[in-house]
Each structure stands twice: as C-alpha cells, then as structure tokens.
Amino acid sequence: MGLITPDETINIAFSVRDRHASAKWFETMLGFKTIYHADEAGWSELQTNTTGVTIGLGEYTQPAPGNCVPVFGIADLASARQALEQADVKFDGETDVVEGMVKTATFYDPDGNALMLAEDLTTGS
Template sequence: MTHQTVTRCVPGAYASAERPRLPLSPWRHLVYVSAPSHPSGPHRAVPKSTKELAVPGFSYNGTITLSSSVKDLDASISWFEDALGFEEIFKAAEAGWAEVSTPAEGVSIGLDQTDADAGGSGGSIPVFGVVDIDAARAELEAKGVKFDGETRELPGMVKLATFFDPDGNRYMFAQSLVEGAP
C-alpha cells in the first residue's frame, strides 16, 4: 500500500488538476493518510466521505456546523470574511443567524446572535447535519442520550434538536427544510 505525504496545505489548491487519491483501508469508510508530523502518528485513518458514514437507525448528510454565539451578527460576518477569508453563505437576520464557509468541504461556522447583555461567550456547539432528525433523535434516546426539550422547527428553514454528552457538553442535530439542501 502506498501512502501520500502532504507537505503543505493551501485551501482550494492542489499540486495537480486532479484531487489526490488516497488509498483505502481495510474498512470501506476510512483512508490512510501519511502525515509524519501529525501528533497521532505517521499513519492515521480518516473518513473517506462523511456522506458515506451512517449508524444503524439514521444517516448523516455530510455537513457539520460549528455554532458560536455572537453579539453583533454583521460585525462577526465581516470579521470571518476579513480575517479568515471565509464567505457568507446564509443569513437570516430576523432569526439572528448566519453561516460562513470554511476551507473544509461540508464544514461551516454558524453565528448565533445573542443578547448583548447576556454576558460572557457562549462557546461553540457542533451541529451535525442529518437526513432525518426524528430518526436520529430516536436512535440516541434509545441509547440513553439526554435531549434539551423538544425538537424545534424554524418553518421552511431547519429542524433542531440539542443533546448532551456524558459531561454535559451540548451538541445539536439539524435537518434542513430548504429544498435541495443537503
């Protein structure tokens, strides 16, 4: 089995016109990546495609949004554009929500405008895109995972369900209700 060594990473740039092909591991959903300087060792397995990953009972849709609380939605969008080169991909000012792209395919930063008087930062909440939120929620509830209330729906936009890991950290599932969205 041959391995590819990555020496430099520039978002959106490749050494050739074709994306590098990585060898498959014995497990269909993983590839081996050779990265001698990586802290986990020179060879580590990474998902081939999040769109191919599923667990019994529900499927992911290939997206993840890292949600952060912000005090000023427009100022935060500008900061991500100017400082990091990200692009605004969605904004619902009336809902106090926006998303900006990242260089990683399927990964975005969600900006959730909160009350300026709330104090402190709200941290980040990973939001996993799922195909069917009801199936995903039922599967986790059957495994004893605790949810924060009922599944919420923003009509025509998204369904959201917040759940907790054993340490009380928040995570969310999101099912897009927008036609044609992943």
C-alpha cells in the same frame, strides 16, 4: 456504526452578540464567505475553506463565553433523535423548527458538552 447517520456536513455554531460584525470578522481574518443572514431567525452562516464545514452564528444578547456547538447535518432528525433518546442521550427540550428552513435539536455528550442535530428543510427532503 453509530445510532445515527449524519450527512457529509458539519456546522460549528457560535453564540455571538452581533452576527453581522462576527461574519465580517470571519471573512476578514479567516477568508470565509458569508452564505446568508437569516435575520428573522437570528442566524448567519459562513462557508469555511473546508468542503462540508460551515460556521453558524446565533445571535444572543448575552452569549456564553467560549460557547461552540458542533452541528451535524442529518437527513431525518426525528428518527435520529428517537434512536439517541432510546440510548438515554439527554436532549435540551423539544426540537426547534424554523418553517421552510431548519429543524434543530440540542443534545449532550456524557461530559455535558452540547452538540446539535440539524435537518435542512430548504431542499424539500
């Protein structure tokens, strides 16, 4: 058993220049469905053809080439982060919060690969 208990979701996040164009590409090429565009947060999300797996599109003026970050849904980000930090897992700054939407925290595996935890704030949990 790991230090944290993710819920049954995973979001694979890509940094892109134009979320709307990228969402259209994923719809046309792979048959995914856009769930929403959160323009105020620079974020779009699509449902893949696999239950519990979504694609997130974060908009950046200069996205990192080949950037892909698995985002693990978690019920209690603060507790999960504390457990990982106690195990000397490195995080990239503070936890980000988009009120009424999501809390996120990026961390790294031993090889420097970025991963992210996300707590859904839309359900009141």
